[in-house]
Amino acid sequence: MRLLDTFVMALQAVVRNKLRSFLTVLGIIIGVASVVAMVHLGQSATRTVTDEIASIGSNLLFVVPGSAHRGPGGLRTTAEPFDLADAIAIEREVPAILVAPALSTDATVVIGNANESIPVVGTNNHYFAVRNHGIAYGRAFENDELDAGAAVCIIGATLIDEMYLGQEPIGTTLRVGRTACRVIGVLEEKGQSMGQDRDKIIVMPIKAVQRRLVGELDVSTIYVSALAAGSTGAVQQAIESLLRQRRTIAPGKDDDFYVRDTQDIARALASTTNTMTILLGAIAAVSLLVGGIGIMNIMLVSVTERTREIGIRLAIGARARDVLMQFLVESVALSTLGGIIGLLLGIGGTWLTTSRLGMPFLLSPAVMLLGFSFAVAIGIFFGFFPARKAARLNPIDALRHE
Amino acid sequence: MRRIHKVYGSGAAQVKALDGVDLTIREGEFVAIMGPSGSGKSTCMNLVGCLDVPSSGDYLFRGVHVGGLDRDALALLRRHFMGFIFQSFNLLPRVSALGNVELPLIYEGIKRSTRRARAARALRSVGLAGREAATPSQLSGGQQQRVAIARALVTEPPVLLADEPTGNLDTATADDIMTQLARIRAQRGITIIMVTHEPDIARHAQRILYFVDGKLVKDGTPAEILT
Ligand SMILES: Nc1ncnc2c1ncn2[C@@H]1O[C@H](COP(=O)(O)OP(=O)(O)O)[C@@H](O)[C@H]1O
Ligand SMILES: [Mg+2]
Numbered sequence: 085m086r087l088l089d090t091f092v093m094a095l096q097a098v099v100r101n102k103l104r105s106f107l108t109v110l111g112i113i114i115g116v117a118s119v120v121a122m123v124h125l126g127q128s129a130t131r132t133v134t135d136e137i138a139s140i141g142s143n144l145l146f147v148v149p150g151s152a153h154r155g156p157g158g159l160r161t162t163a164e165p166f167d168l169a170d171a172i173a174i175e176r177e178v179p180a181i182l183v184a185p186a187l188s189t190d191a192t193v194v195i196g197n198a199n200e201s202i203p204v205v206g207t208n209n210h211y212f213a214v215r216n217h218g219i220a221y222g223r224a225f226e227n228d229e230l231d232a233g234a235a236v237c238i239i240g241a242t243l244i245d246e247m248y249l250g251q252e253p254i255g256t257t258l259r260v261g262r263t264a265c266r267v268i269g270v271l272e273e274k275g276q277s278m279g280q281d282r283d284k285i286i287v288m289p290i291k292a293v294q295r296r297l298v299g300e301l302d303v304s305t306i307y308v309s310a311l312a313a314g315s316t317g318a319v320q321q322a323i324e325s326l327l328r329q330r331r332t333i334a335p336g337k338d339d340d341f342y343v344r345d346t347q348d349i350a351r352a353l354a355s356t357t358n359t360m361t362i363l364l365g366a367i368a369a370v371s372l373l374v375g376g377i378g379i380m381n382i383m384l385v386s387v388t389e390r391t392r393e394i395g396i397r398l399a400i401g402a403r404a405r406d407v408l409m410q411f412l413v414e415s416v417a418l419s420t421l422g423g424i425i426g427l428l429l430g431i432g433g434t435w436l437t438t439s440r441l442g443m444p445f446l447l448s449p450a451v452m453l454l455g456f457s458f459a460v461a462i463g464i465f466f467g468f469f470p471a472r473k474a475a476r477l478n479p480i481d482a483l484r485h486e
Numbered sequence: 487m488r489r490i491h492k493v494y495g496s497g498a499a500q501v502k503a504l505d506g507v508d509l510t511i512r513e514g515e516f517v518a519i520m521g522p523s524g525s526g527k528s529t530c531m532n533l534v535g536c537l538d539v540p541s542s543g544d545y546l547f548r549g550v551h552v553g554g555l556d557r558d559a560l561a562l563l564r565r566h567f568m569g570f571i572f573q574s575f576n577l578l579p580r581v582s583a584l585g586n587v588e589l590p591l592i593y594e595g596i597k598r599s600t601r602r603a604r605a606a607r608a609l610r611s612v613g614l615a616g617r618e619a620a621t622p623s624q625l626s627g628g629q630q631q632r633v634a635i636a637r638a639l640v641t642e643p644p645v646l647l648a649d650e651p652t653g654n655l656d657t658a659t660a661d662d663i664m665t666q667l668a669r670i671r672a673q674r675g676i677t678i679i680m681v682t683h684e685p686d687i688a689r690h691a692q693r694i695l696y697f698v699d700g701k702l703v704k705d706g707t708p709a710e711i712l713t
Contacts, residue, residue, distance in 0.1 A: 401568075483537075
């Protein structure tokens with residue numbers, strides 16, 4: 085018997101019983117669709133996270149006072165804050181880096197007829213490169229403005245939309261807290277990131293923020309960017325030993341500051357989303373397995389129902405292996421069909437979800453191939469037992485079957 | 487066939503379907519197997535047709551010991567040498583007449599276009615030209631049995647085995663089927679072995695085997711047996 089004819093025969097059997105075939109493969113459809121959708125969504129989530137972190141600034145190190153063990157809560161500990169001298173020392177001692185000391189605070193800004201509290205960052209001109217947030221138009225700070233802590237500011241895109249309604253902002257005066265600031269530039273639009281509007285920000289010279297808004301000479305974070313990609317590890321070590329020296333931390337005692345790499349954060353978040361992806365994918369794979377049991381179940385019923393047909397086929401010269409192949413190919417055809425439909429549904433579901441959530445729509449051929457071949461493998465595996473049962477029938481008994 | 491025994495089941499439930507049958511059927515003979523219900527007629531025919539093997543005794547088909555063959559070899563014997571017709575037609579439901587007749591050729595591995603042509607020719611030869619697309623449920627009993635005959639003969643086997651081929655048909659249709667068989671035999675010189683319990687049908691044969699309780703009790707021409 086020719087293979088092509090076996091396929092045609094199996095497909096005819098599948099098509100002859102459309103509703104039953106559909107119900108049989110429903111489990112496979114759902115299984116493949118959920119595997120494909122889950123893993124793709126997971127990958128897309130990972131990509132979203134890593135993209136956002138890259139947009140914060142690549143090769144970026146945060147140097148923050150406090151204990152690393154306490155995580156972000158450590159920011160508000162009693163650890164000695166940095167000052168500008170620390171930033172200058174880092175810039176001087178560690179080669180091939182950009183350093184942007186920053187002091188962040190919130191200040192009241194009048195928007196329309198409401199007061200709004202807006203994040204204000206005091207820093208220097210390296211900030212724009214280090215934080216990967218350039219100036220769209222206008223200009224950066226001038227050296228004398230930085231030295232003097234002049235009341236000038238560069239504002240985020242959202243503020244332009246909300247306050248200026250299309251009017252020219254450069255050269256106007258904006259009240260930030262109790263200080264009247266001259267607007268000298270506008271930042272590039274960055275959009276939302278992790279629930280925050282990154283365009284709702286005012287950047288001023290750090291000395292202006294220290295003296296005019298906060299009233300202290302602290303530096304809350306020192307942003308450091310390694311100029312060479314991949315060299316953040318060495319830079320991090322250099323900064324750590326320098327700061328331990330400057331802060332006279334005895335050997336063996338914990339740092340009272342920490343240096344964190346955006347790549348660390350990216351890796352940590354990516355590994356979390358990857359774990360989630362694997363978990364969800366595994367659950368979906370179990371549903372695929374259940375779908376396979378569904379196929380086996382129906383195929384067993386089908387073999388019993390078609391015992392007489394099998395008898396006829398044996399009587400007219402089918403060998404056991406012909407019957408085996410017929411039923412095996414039938415279940416593989418079913419599971420392949422389910423795999424295809426499931427694949428399409430999974431892709432559709434991924435597309436729908438990612439477009440709703442504003443995530444990137446990524447398709448991974450490996451994932452699609454895996455989901456699909458898993459479905460086919462399940463068809464073979466769970467189809468084998470019923471097919472063998474059919475092939476082992478004795479022609480006389482099969483023909484006598486009612 | 488020599489000292490053929492066929493036993494079904496085991497222990498207390500054992501049934502001796504055939505009990506020491508000696509039998510020779512020559513090529514080209516038209517043999518009718520008769521006897522009361524449960525006498526072993528079908529069992530004998532199934533053994534001759536290589537659907538099953540005897541429990542003991544020897545069956546030589548064209549010099550080959552059938553008892554020693556495995557399932558696949560039996561299947562190949564049936565494929566190339568036997569054609570079967572059953573009382574209940576045994577067509578595949580929901581498959582067209584042409585599809586049913588084509589089936590044995592599929593297992594022979596013949597390519598589709600040749601298959602179709604041969605199946606259509608077989609259907610024409612039993613007077614069913616034009617009904618190729620009809621499924622069994624759209625055909626009358628007589629037509630279904632003619633499809634079954636076409637299916638049995640499409641591989642041009644030397645032996646045709648029929649188990650009560652007219653059992654489910656009215657007398658007129660039964661006569662029609664018998665005429666078909668007689669004509670086919672005349673054309674092809676095929677060996678026909680037919681189980682029946684109707685003397686009128688058996689009269690078409692050259693030779694009648696009469697079974698009682700698994701034993702061959704009478705073997706002769708219709709004139710000798712049907713008195
Ligand atoms: N496959 C089988 N399994 C068990 N018993 C069988 C089987 N086939 C036939 N028999 C038994 O063998 C005996 C002869 O059956 P059979 O050859 O079909 O008789 P007939 O065709 O003459 O009516 C009967 O008693 C029947 O019940
Ligand atoms: Mg019988």
